[in-house]
Amino acid sequence: MAINLSPGILGLAAFALFAVTVLAYRALLPKPIPGIPYKKESAKRVLGDAPDLLEWRSETKEIWSYIRKLTVDLESPIIQMFMRPFGKPWVIVADFREAQDIQVNRQDEFDRSTYIGEVFGPLLPGNHVWMPSNETFRAHRWLIRDTMSPGFLQNVVGPTIHDSTQDLLTLWRERARLAQGRPFEGGKDIIRNLVDVIIRATFGFDVGAIAAQLNRIFGMDKIELPTSIDSPAIFPYAADPEAYTSVRTLVDSLQIALKSPIPKQHLTFALKFYPSLVAARKWNERMMGDRLRAAWRKFSGNPDQDDQVKSAVDLLVQREAQMAKKENRNVKYDTRVIRDELFGFFSAGHETTSTTICWALKYLTRHQDVQQKLRSALRSAHQRAFAAGDLPSSHEILKADIPYLDAFIEENHRWGTSIPTVIRIATRDTVILGHRIPKGTDVFMLNNGPSFQTPAFAIDESKRSKTSQEWKDKNGVWDDSDIAKFTPERWLVEDKGNVKFNPRAGPVLPYGFGLRGCFGMKLAVVELKVIISLIVWSFELHETPLSLSSFAGDDMNTHRCQQVYFRLAETK
Template sequence: MAKDLSPADALLAGIDTLPGKSLLAAGGVALSLYLLYRQALPKPLPGIPFDEESAKRILGDVPYLQAMKDQGLAARMFWPEQFDKYGTAVSQYFMGPTQKAAVALGDYREVHDLLLRHGKDLCRGPLVASVWHGVMPAHFIGMEEDNPAFKAAKALGKDLMTPSFLHEVNAPASYQKVLSIVKLWQFKSELAEGRAFDAAVDLGYLTYDIITAAALNIDDNDTQIRKYIRELGELKQPATVPASTTEPAEFPPSELTDMLSALFTIAGASGKAFQVPSPKLFHLFNNRTAKMKKAYHDRDTIIRSYIGDAVRRLQEEGDNFKPTSAMDFIVMREAAAAKKENRAPDFYSDTVVQVTFGYLLGGQDSTHATLSFLVKRIGANQAVQTRLRDTLRKAFPEAWSQRAQPPLQELVKAQIPYLDAVIEEVLRIDPPAVGITRETKKEIKILGHTIPKDTVLFLSFMGPTYTSKGFLPEKTGEALRSESSRSHAGAYDVDDWTKSGYPADEYHPDRWLKESEDGSGELTFNPRAGPFLTFSTGTRVCWGKRLAYLELKLVVTVLVWNFVFERLPENLEDWVYDEDLFMKPKNCRVKLSSAWDV
């Protein structure tokens, strides 16, 4: 019978057997898996450069980021480096099977124009929101502006960046804490016997003390640095001093307070969430660890205890209540909002707790990052440091003649262009954030490329036009810019730092100075000298910008007033980045001597 079957019938008969059915099923599964695999591969946008190898794998560019981390490099430098890799201001990248192609933009004028004039076309997007929602779901930082809770949450901190709060509450609290690190470093310098020592830990303690003093009005004796000084003083051998003068002295770290430990833990979790394809999935598992549970418990418990103190004083003093901390202002805002809405105030809500904690977190870690870069820069640039010290002595001649500290009230009000330039140049060349991400709410054009709706944008704050030459052609590039960008050409002295008189990748505070227009010959600070977006711009400009400048001004003045930051031995000087919530130097050491002797 089999000999009489046609070839087609024979094939069907073979398939109908058990081995044949199994083979067909396996083929179907293989085909389905192949189709799923093809579907999961990145879908590049037309006309925008990308890595062809990344487009051939489901994980896209994620292996590159992991390789950078494995080599001890900052994975976030992946984005600025893409522009040099492709020789373009616009590139695309792929962050895994669930993510669409994302676009990176490395051109100051276009980034500035998008954020400042086209903010309505952009949103934070679910990716960034999920980073913050995982640790502070009730804070406005993880919300879009159209979220009903956004406006109310942001209103709680409305008073915290006003000049009156910064000058009357924040500055005095900060100043006392800065004087504490002077005592710590005088003690450490003596013990180090002329050798360098780590400064990163101490600067972390300092910025924590400064921000908690302003936020919670903590007692001076309860600060981390005062606690550290006491601990070192009780040790028989507080320093390990090597025989070689080119090796650093070692000091044991301080035992962290519960609040500082919670802050470091939550900041670390936030930083890691920025480095993974799925922040939501990361937080889902990470928040279940004992370490994170303790951090959240300590955060909420400690902050609510301070809320209780503020509420008690508000109720006792009534109209005579005088706020002395950020917490006091937040409690007052909640009371006023409740009265206006005809409801009972919810002083202990997650929103009040997390808005307070967000003030602590943002103010501590970003300022810590900048100060770490700053002490390295002034140590490596001795002429800059000497000029700054001379400038400060001329600004406060009476204090210098009396060998006293610069008076706080004079320091807050003083206009010192070179001090502003020294700080601005650190923020330019070593920004705590290399860029930000946004998501398009509609189809837009960027430098001639069509970017679909719901596309993630990485907007760079370093790299081309900031610290290296931009990639838009001089003659034809202008036509590619948006109409609003073209209409604002010339708004800054240069739109690419390689067009200035100073190398873009070098530290030169003078780039921010110009002669006064009154013909006096005096130098003035010029904030519009060239590309600078460290604090972003537009509707989501950094909320703590004024606070950051005030703290940096206070700390830098006092440190340079009291110490000479000597040039480090060659083996200890490097410029390798590390990353946590913000970018920091991998190593931050100082070699100090007394400024009163020079």
Template sequence: MDTEAVNNARHGLRLLLVTLLLTSIGFFIYYVYRQALPKPLPGIPCDEVAAKKVLGSLPSMFSHWKQHGVVMPWLTGHNLKHNPPLVQFFGAPFAQPTVILSDFQESQDILLRRGKECDRADRTLQSFEGMIPHHHLAMRTNGPRFKGNKELVRYLMSPKFLHEASAVQIYEKSLALIDLWSLKVKTSGGKPFPARQDIFDAALDMVSGAAFGFKDDLSITKRQLNHFLSNGVKFKEHENGSVDFHGFLFFGYIVAGHETTSSSLSWALKFIADHQTEQDKLRQALWEAFPDAAAEKRVPNVKITTTHVPYLDGIIDECMRLETSQTKITVGSWSVDDMHLFKPERWLKTGDSGELVYDS
């Protein structure tokens, strides 16, 4: 009888322990589930359905990426869907929400004047730490290494370097790009052709040329042109070979300069193509600034970097104002009545002698 009671007690204890264990596991799983759920920031619009899923906005983003190959339009659509200039989405389990600010003047204020409050995000740092851990792109601005590291590359944006090193490479690579496009226009019978990859490659040629002094034999655009000529009208994408970049400073220069340059050129090309009236004014301003080149029907020489063309400056600033991917630009404020217009004249004023003067 005593033995049976002991066995019953042991059996009951086992059941209790198993019950407690299963309950603990259940509570733990529920706790992990709750922790993995998105935690929306109060007062900021978001996708209510995504806020109740562990993966948050990832399924929708992945679906868009799988269908279109890019994610950025999804972010734009997310803002348009909720309409306010400040929205949030959930990019990963256990992670804080990502806030998207689409108000230009507020973004400008944060980037230019509130850097200490809104430093580089962890996600940005993680993107560069693996490739260039000792470049200032992978550092917070208040870090002990940032200031000294940035001093090492400060001269790359100096007028002397831009005029003597960058301008020469940009000029040469631009001529190669023009030759390539001229040939494509002829062989396509005047029909439109994709230009994005050409700009991307040309920008890489420009930045790489300024950094390493690459000649035409390493130019992607020049190779494309030669390949196009050697194969008649048949054109296929040229894949750039791997390059062993020596030193984090050079690599950082390439990483930082290439994407921003190609994006800015792409947006500028789009805006100028969309606004034919302003394009005609720009062409006339360039003819007047370079009368010898216009008369001889040739491309201006590299002195274009030191020639003052106010309307060209206005065009550039207007493209930068409207460019959604631009990260840091210096501008003033404008009337809300015409902010949606492409209007280079907003950057110009009439001088004392009646000529247009760049005013920014």
């Protein structure tokens, strides 16, 4: 039987459907936090700021430069962005003093962001990096605390870095000889060198990533070269060892999570079903099992053989054996916790540092005067090595007080910004710069813009927290007239006729602050000092053509350089 509906009923039904659609759409729109500036257009679309950020990323390969620009466009040291449909807004803070205060003085209000767990958790379920600051986190940090001890870093890690980097120097001598004055790409060699370094320091075996490339070109009379002296030389490359490709494949898998709206689910699926990741995980698990058993064989009879500690895996197994003996229990030397903490040690130990070194060498290439001053400072500090025509040893490098080296590294941190932001989550309703921040809000603290590289925003002191006001004079501030210049001297002060390095001269934030600051900071400092010293000692980094000298970044796991080209000549 046909049912006839009057035009009025049909119109009412259509209006009701339209009203429901409008209400549903409005319910899906971002919900701004009252009072905090935001881009008005972004609040009118379900995807919020994501389309604009993705467009910027597509054009520039960068993410954090867009967010820095947005703080400037909105003329505010605190803004909000709408990056995840149905999720809370991100709060962005672009001010050094507030970032320092949140991380150091307000740890009862802010903790490690749950977003970090969504990114790192699938790959490293037993690593402390993503955990909230609870007893489990503290137990994990206690387990690996000795890997950052001065004795281990100076006596085990330092010599390992020194030995492995000599292979890089040899490779680059061969590349420079064959290039005949032309520039060549060097970023991949730096990553290979850091993988060689950190795997040997972590597990005690040689990857041979640099050796494979050296063997490929060593002894060659010539390669085909471009006519122009400013065009890059292209070398034949060897296949990278399985150890290298497995490590890099796993570390780079984090990009899957970082680029996904559902990071945890996406990376979990990828690790189980992407063939390259499945193969890399199998290699990693097999390798770790072998190295843990080898370490146990060392210490099962006598856990107090300190002279047998040659790597981080040796150190962890020795400490576990010592504690088990003391507590009269069975040794647990192969657990998920130990495996994931070791994985974190070697993944973080090469990823961020390799990026930082690439930026350092680019700034030395761009600023020839800085390079000359640094080389002069190194030669003055290492007179024995200079007189003997030798390399300074790792012990000499790490024991030397070289203010200009420290200043250069810190200025490189200020500009290179390998990690452009630090993330915390509000663990309760709180306030930042006078604005209410709801519990569960992710707070991103930028270190690539205002107060760091560009003039700070003018902020009413009454808007700051009490502890922020009390810390006003703890650190210097940069002079607006030269804040945009790369100037290591800004970190140096004269004290009773002596030039000294002042780490509190002004804003920089490479490792974070407080309890959740970077655990591997001391390892990174050792790597940077040894590797930069050896490269500057051995090579003059001549200027490269503008077409190969861009300072544009590529925001992946870290803020990498898009171009890393060198024109090298041995020092005289």
